Amino acid sequence: MARPAWFEALRAIPRVDKPTWDRLGPVTRWLIATRAAVLIMTLVSVTIAGVLAFRDARLDVGLWLLTAVGLVFAHATNNLVNDLTDHLKGVDAGDYFRAQYGPQPLEHGMLTRGQMLRWIAGTGAVALLAGAVLVWLRGGATAALLASGVFFVLFYTWPLKYYGFGELAVVVVWGPLMVGGGYYVVTGTIHDTVLWTSLPFSLGATTVIFGKHIDKLPQDRAKRIRTLPVWLGDRLSRTAVVAMLLSQYALVLWLVASGRLGPALLAVVAAVPAARRAIACFREPRPETPPPWFPARVWPLWFVAFAFDHNRRFGVLFVLGLVLDALWVRWGQAPAFA
Numbered sequence: 001m002a003r004p005a006w007f008e009a010l011r012a013i014p015r016v017d018k019p020t021w022d023r024l025g026p027v028t029r030w031l032i033a034t035r036a037a038v039l040i041m042t043l044v045s046v047t048i049a050g051v052l053a054f055r056d057a058r059l060d061v062g063l064w065l066l067t068a069v070g071l072v073f074a075h076a077t078n079n080l081v082n083d084l085t086d087h088l089k090g091v092d093a094g095d096y097f098r099a100q101y102g103p104q105p106l107e108h109g110m111l112t113r114g115q116m117l118r119w120i121a122g123t124g125a126v127a128l129l130a131g132a133v134l135v136w137l138r139g140g141a142t143a144a145l146l147a148s149g150v151f152f153v154l155f156y157t158w159p160l161k162y163y164g165f166g167e168l169a170v171v172v173v174w175g176p177l178m179v180g181g182g183y184y185v186v187t188g189t190i191h192d193t194v195l196w197t198s199l200p201f202s203l204g205a206t207t208v209i210f211g212k213h214i215d216k217l218p219q220d221r222a223k224r225i226r227t228l229p230v231w232l233g234d235r236l237s238r239t240a241v242v243a244m245l246l247s248q249y250a251l252v253l254w255l256v257a258s259g260r261l262g263p264a265l266l267a268v269v270a271a272v273p274a275a276r277r278a279i280a281c282f283r284e285p286r287p288e289t290p291p292p293w294f295p296a297r298v299w300p301l302w303f304v305a306f307a308f309d310h311n312r313r314f315g316v317l318f319v320l321g322l323v324l325d326a327l328w329v330r331w332g333q334a335p336a337f338a
Contacts, residue, residue: 004028005024005028006025006027006028006031009028009031009032009036009037010031010036010037010040011037012037013032013035013037013038014032014103015103015297016032016103017108018108018109018110021103021108021110029110030076030119030123032103033079033080033083033103033105033110033111033119034075034076034079034080034123035079036076038075038079038208038308039072039075039076039079040312040315041075041174041205041208041311041315042071042072042074042075042174042178043068043072044201044315044316044318044319045071045174045175045178045179045182045198045201045202045205046064046067046068046071046072046178046179046182047068047319048179048182048197048198048201048318048319048322049064049067049178049179049180049181049182049183049186049194050064050068050182050186051319051322051323051326052179052183052194052197052322052326053183053186053187054326054330055322055325055326055329055330056187056191057330058186058187058188058189059186059187060186060187063134063137063138063185063186064182064186066130066133066134066137067130067134067182067185067186069126069127069130070126070127070130070131070134070149071127071149071178071182073123073124073126073127073130074124074127074131074149074153076123076127077120077123077124077127077153078152078153078156078157080116080119080120080123081120081153081154081156081157082156082157083104083105083106083116084106084113084116084117084120085157085158086157087104087106087107087113089158091223091225124153127149127153128150131146131149132146134146134185138185138188140184140188141184142184142185145177145181145184145185148177148181149177152169152173152177156169161225161227162225162226162227163226164226164227164228164230164231165228166209166213166227166228167206167209167210167213167227167228167229168228170202170205170206170209171199171202171203171205171206172202173202174198174201174202174205174206175195175198175199175201175202175203175205176195176198176202178198178202179194179195179197179198179201179202180194180195180198193255193260193261196251196255196260197255197260197261197322199251200247200248200249200251200252200255200268200314200318201248201311201314201315201318203244203245203247203248203251204244204245204248204307204310204311204314204315205311206244207241207244207245207278207307207310207311208304208307208308208311209304210228210229210237210240210241210244210303210307211241211282211302211303211304211305211306211307211308212301212303212304213227213228213229213230213237214229214234214237214238214241214286214303214304215286215300215301215302215303215304217229217230217234217237234285234286235285238282238283238285238303239282241278241282241303241307242279242282242283245275245278245279245282245310246279248268248275248314249268249269249272249275252265252266252268252318253266261322261325262324262325262328262329264321264322264324264325264328265318265321265322265325266321267317267318267320267321267324268314268317268318268321270313270317271310271313271314271317274309274310274313274314275310275314277306277309277310278306278307278309278310281302281303281306282303282306282307286302286303287302290302
């Protein structure tokens with residue numbers, strides 16, 4: 001039985017042509033245009049914040065749901081703004097990398113500029129409304145967190161990505177900002193353990209964007225888009241990703257060994273085979289053509305495909321370990337955060 005189109009849009013970035021697009025419903029179109037498959041990374045970050053709040057017996061489910069909606073729609077808005085910005089700059093024209101691995105609604109004639117602007121406005125309005133309600137309910141530093149979120153949504157693509165700050169932004173946004181900020185909004189407080197706990201997954205998210213930017217490094221260099229891999233070069237960039245992959249596990253071991261979190265977090269070791277595959281991939285240059293065993297539907301994604309596969313597995317196991325640890329704490333077997 002064929003899977004519904006909306007399910008495929010959540011699982012991966014489907015490749016659809018204009019006639020297929022025209023037959024899809026509005027929700028499925030939105031999922032495809034916003035690259036819903038990668039929105040899962042945001043949902044994982046906000047879930048980590050919620051689990052840590054539950055661990056500390058401070059979870060407010062209503063505030064958490066508002067935070068989740070706000071962050072996911074903010075990420076979706078950013079993806080739409082990204083496509084609009086690159087389209088207006090002529091970056092995605094022709095056979096550019098973004099237009100190869102999935103539909104670019106503007107370049108492929110699926111949306112007009114006016115329609116894209118309306119989608120951005122509608123999606124962004126949901127994010128802003130959720131943020132405004134949170135500012136009203138929580139107060140404190142929530143307004144500053146909302147302002148920082150607006151900044152990254154509007155300016156990640158340009159100038160941050162164009163001048164080598166995009167990858168650093170991912171570390172901050174998917175880690176301390178989403179997890180730490182989400183924990184603060186839900187609980188009204190913060191703890192340094194929350195910030196440390198945010199880093200293993202945010203490093204994984206950064207390997208994904210690093211992998212994507214290494215994949216398209218020659219095209220970015222030719223178009224004068226100076227991502228961090230363009231500044232570092234291919235070999236050093238691949239080495240940096242390997243270091244980040246290893247750092248994810250080193251941080252988990254430290255969190256457990258230091259007593260900040262319990263041994264249940266070691267569930268992430270089940271993702272080690274995926275990490276080994278990713279590391280083996282990043283230790284070699286990108287092939288000119290896909291190997292016979294590589295899925296044709298995935299190419300030209302190469303480094304990003306291995307990084308995404310590992311990050312998805314690591315993220316699920318990381319959250320599972322946190323949930324088990326939180327239950328252990330709530331059952332009174334271990335102390336909550338001091």
